[in-house]
Amino acid sequence: MWAGEATLDNPVCQITVQIKSKNGLHMRPAMQFVDLANQYNCEIAIGNGSELGDAKSIMHVIGLAAGPGTTLEIHAQGPGAEEAVGALRTFIERETFDPEPPKDAK
Amino acid sequence: MEIKKGIAVSPGVSIGKCLIIDSEDYRIPRRQIEPSQRMVEIQRARNAFGDAIDELSGLEQAQTQTGGGRIKDIFAVHLRLLRDRSLRRQVTDLIHGESVTAEYAVASVLRRFAARFAEAKDTYISERAADIYDIERRLLRHLLGDKREDLGRLREEVIVVARELSPTQTAGFNKAFVKGIASDAGGRTSHAAIVARSLGIPAVVALEDLTEIVRGGDAVIVDGNRGLVIVDPDAETVEQYEAYSREFIALEHKLDAIREKPAETRDGARITLLGNIEFPDEAEIVLAKGGEGIGLYRTEFLYLNRPTEPSEEEHYSAYAQTVHICHDRPVVIRTVDLGADKYTQRKRFAPEPNPFLGLRSIRFCLQNLAMFKTQLRAILRASVLGPVKVMFPLISGIQELMQAKMILHDVMEDLDEEGIAYNRDMEVGIMVETPSAALTASTLARDCDFFSIGTNDLTQYTLAVDRGNELVSTLYSPADPAVLRLVRTVIQDAYKAQIDLCVCGEMASEPEYIMVLLGLGVRTLSLSAPLIPEVKQIIRCVTLEDCNLLTRKVLGMNSERQISNYLRNAARKVLPEAF
Structure with a gap:
């Protein structure tokens, strides 16, 4: 999945960010995050310490179960990588994510 | 090709594509495929995603x-x-790398995601596992071709394969398209088997892991004569079965030829053969097969597969239709036998720990009087249309019989007040299907017009064996000396009281038991329509003298196995084709 290896032609952009919001990266913010990542053509990976996975996959992003205070690692490689990483950092470091739909919505 | 052995519960042979249905979790076989099939499976998976997204x-x-x-x-x-x-x-x-089916790949990938979600400490995330399972089920439904709500709206012929079939599911079948039934669980007298027999659909049950072997759309042969299911048959087998199926149909035709002849023993004893039905339409099949009326109309099927309880008019129109089809022949309407494995719309939320010993059948009716009275009104109204009789199920003592009759009288009084016509002399009978009723038959006989021995429940309650539990179902046998003695008691008491007697359980339709029932004194049998010709054939081949002799021998035997073997050998001599 994420097999990006840094070469001179194709440098990896790498950052760590911490979730500041009091809610974690739940369904709705995760969807917004993935939408944002999908706006870029570069390959982007995200992980929380263990393995990295596709940042453009909603399944993977929710599966991170990233709660408040979680430190996330984001790698990007390819065209627009730097820009992508910057935008994603701004998103993750927001003070509050959009609220969840109400609990009884199920 | 794979051959599975189960229990044959409804005769006949069908060949067709299978449709897998399951009431709960899908159990997905890890089914290896040829590498050349991988693209096909990948396309199936893509289609399932596409269909699920459209839906x-x-x-x-x-x-x-x-x-x-x-x-x-x-x-x-x-x-x-x-x-x-x-x-x-x-x-x-996964499909590409491990050469597995689309179903397996979808299930394992989604279950892996669900498991990861479920582990999360954050409850908001862990609860999302349920969404993943929901998506998995949706995809599998598209892959396996199971749209359960569409079972009644089938548009092509299928063989239904299931882990276990509930009476509700079977009642919802579109009979024109269900050509065979095969299930992992079940026994000879499970309700799916009864329904299959009454509809004349070949069925095999107790196949253990069939649902893990077949895949939706596979070609399957259901051999309801030998109790076999063949998955993915080769061309030769299909050919053999097509020939066999023709032979079987020929035998059916031969049996149909005796339709017009009376059910009479060689020494001239006249036996009455009636039919068991669930739906009014089936009365036509009963008559077509040579039945002389309806000995058991199981009305609970009016309640199944629908969101609300049937109204009085719905009851009435079903009964009126049945009576109309039967002209002047008797129609015995059994009041609802719900509970245990069949439920009304008032399905209990807290399941009973022991439903077969719980609030079922007449007990349920006596606690739900409004519902019971609605049905009794409809039966009484239908009683002016022809020889209708009412029968109460699962009577376990005189008290219950008196209570049920009292309510019947209440309803009669209501009808009198409203000036609605009914037959005041409508016969009232009971099912004798508990050991307590059998042992007090002489008392019960004084307060009713007829007995109908329900051998299925009588056997299960006497031997304390759940007939639907495959772990103990081999212990279930009407040939057990305890059951035979109880049946004899009931017959003798009915004779002494000079009331009518009928046997309406499965026992009345199994070739090996016919002789012993005649020998015990039974002269009326009620059975599912497709089996009437075969039973008639047996009756026409025996003499009452033979039956009496056989019965005396059998009553002297102490082991079920000895009795079973003896009865089977005797029947085999009479009608070898039946085995």
């Missing part, structure tokens, strides 16, 4: 129109998950 988009739009905002959100989330490229890639990678 969800439709649902989402419907919610938008009706303003169901929150539900719409959920569908939107599911749509997002289904469109996830990494999810789809993992599914196709």
Whole structure:
């Protein structure tokens, strides 16, 4: 999945960010995050310490179960990588994510 | 090709494509495929994703129109998950890399995600596991071709394969398209088997792991004569079975030829053969097969597979239709026998720990008087149309019989007041199907017009064996000396009281028991329509003298196995084709 290896032609952009919001990266913010990542053509990976996975996959992003205070690692490689990483950092470091739909919505 | 052995419960042979249905979790076989099939499976998986997305988009739009905002959100989330490229890639990678079916790949990838979600400490995330399972089920439904709500709307012929079939599911079948039934669980007298027999659909049950072997759309042969199911038959087998099926139909025709002849023993004893039915239409089949009326109309099927209880008019029209089909022949209507494994719309939320010993049948009716009276009114109203009789099920003592009769009288009084016509002398009978009723038959006989021995429940209650539990179902046998002695008691008491007697359990339709029943003094049998010709053939081949002799011998035997073997050998000599 994420097999990006840094070469001179194709440098990896790498950052760590911490979730500041009091809610974690739940369904709705995760969807917004993935939408944002999908706006870029570069390959982007995200992980929380263990393995990295596709940042453009909603399944993977929710599966991170990233709660408040979680430190996330984001790698990007390819065209627009730097820009992508910057935008994603701004998103993750927001003070509050959009609220969840109400609990009884199920 | 794979051959599975089970229990044959409804005769006949069908060949067709299978449709897998399951009431709860899908159990997905890990089924290896040839590498050359991988592209086909990948395409199936893609189609399933596409179909699921279309279905969800439709649902989402419907919610938008009706303003169901929150539900719409959920569908939107599911749509997002289904469109996830990494999810789809993992599914196709698994099919490609390990040469497995689309079902297996979908189930294992989604279950892996669900497990990861479920582990999360954050409850909001862990609860999302349920969404993943929901998506898995939706995809599997598209892959396995199971749209359960569509079972009644089938448009092509199928063989239904299931882990276990509930009476409700079987009642909902579109009979024109269900050509065979095969299930993992069940026994000879499970309700799916009874329904299959009454509809004349070949069926095999107790196949243990059939649902793990077949895949929706596979070609399957159901051999309801030998108790075999053949998955993916080769050309030679199909040819053999087509020939065999023709032979079987020829035998059926031969049996049909005796339709017009009376059910009379060689020494001139006249036996009455009646039919057991669930639906009014089946009365026609009974008559076509040579039945002389309806000995058991199981009315609980009026209650199954519908959101509300049937109204008095619905009861009445079903009964009127049946009586109309039967002209002047008797129609015995049994009041609802619900509870245990069949439920009404008032299905209990707290399941009973021991439903067969719980609130079922007449007990249920006596606690739900409004419902019971609705049915009795309809039966009474139908009683002016022809020789209708009413029968109460599961009477376990005189008290219950008196209570039920009292309510019947209440309803009669109501009808009198309203000036509605009914037959004041309508016969009232009971099912004798508990050991307590059998042992007090002489008392019960004073207060009713006829007995009908329900051998299925009588056997199960006497031997304390759940007939649907495959772990003990081999212990279930009407040939057990305890059961035979009880049956004899009931018959003798009916004779002494000079009331009518009928046997309406499965025992009355199994070739090996016919002689012993005649020998015990039974002269009326009620059985499922397709089996009437065969039973008549046996009756026409024996003499009452032979039957009496056989019965005396058998009553002297102490072991079920000895009796069973003896009865089977005797019947085999009479009608070898039946075995």
